[in-house]
Amino acid sequence: MKIVSVQMNSDADKGLNLDEAERLIRAAVTRDHPDLLVLPEFFLCLTGNAAGQRDSAEAVPEGPACLRLGALAKELNVAIHAGTLIERAGDAFYNTAVIFDRDGSVIDTYRKIHMFNAWMPDGTRISESEMVSPGESIVSYEFEGVKVGCATCYDLRFPELFQALRARDCDVVLLPAAFTLQTGKDHWEPLLRARAIDTQMYVFAAGQTGSHARGKKACWGHSMVVDPWGAVIAQASEGPGWVAGNVDLKYLRRVRQSLPVNEHHVLGANV
Secondary structure (H helix, E strand, O other), X not given: OEEEEEXXXXXXXXXXXXXXXXXXXXXXXXXXXXXXXXXXXXXXXOOOOHHHHHHOOEOOOXXXXXXXXXXXXXXXXXXXXXXXXXXXXOOEEEEEEEEEOOOOOEEEEEEOOOOOEEEOOOOOEEEHHHOOEOOXXXXXXXXXXXXXXXXXXXXXXXXXXXXXXXXXXXXXXEEEXXXXXXXXXXXXXXXXXXXXXXXXXXXXXXXXXXXXXXXXXXXXXXXXXXXXOOOEEEEOOOOOEEEEEEOOHHHHHHHHHHXXXXXXXXXXXXX
């Protein structure tokens, strides 16, 4: 199976962002013929402020962006892990990935569990919980014989989520992200490689890149594919684009058989 991680530089204009997502998806399908594509976190809108993000919210899966991506998946005969957009559900808001099958139907949705509430090195305060509520469910799905686990951006810092996905026999984790420039330059690659090594799964990370919020904020980009041994097999350059990688289940099984880490856990999650 071939999977593509799409890298974007989204801004506040939903229409332009959706057009760009479609352009990149079509180009990647034409060149690399993937079975599944993953879009970055906040692919539909990235404003840099909670109010602007909430203004972009729509219902899932009947909102206009979801309908358009479902139709695109059906037209191109590919699956699209559209992660993420702001979901409005009654009076609540969530940071949600929506996964479309080849026929345009929704396979599943994943609401980001871990909220990014932190002080940046430059003193900037980021509080994702002021914008959205955390999800409560671990989500995985099967796509054409491959078990796929869901995580989003800040989830990457919590190995227990990835261990839970490994316990569900996941082969791959898809990670949409909008990692900040300040944290990404030091933590992005080490964390991705660590989670792949910990769980012996493929990790496909799709990031936002470049500046947004009128140049006041920036994302690290460097979308990446990491194999179950922890080797980086593809990494995006600067700017919008994509990286592709193949999921080799035979190789994954060899890694797990040669170093059966999952059988050697002694300490429980609550120790």
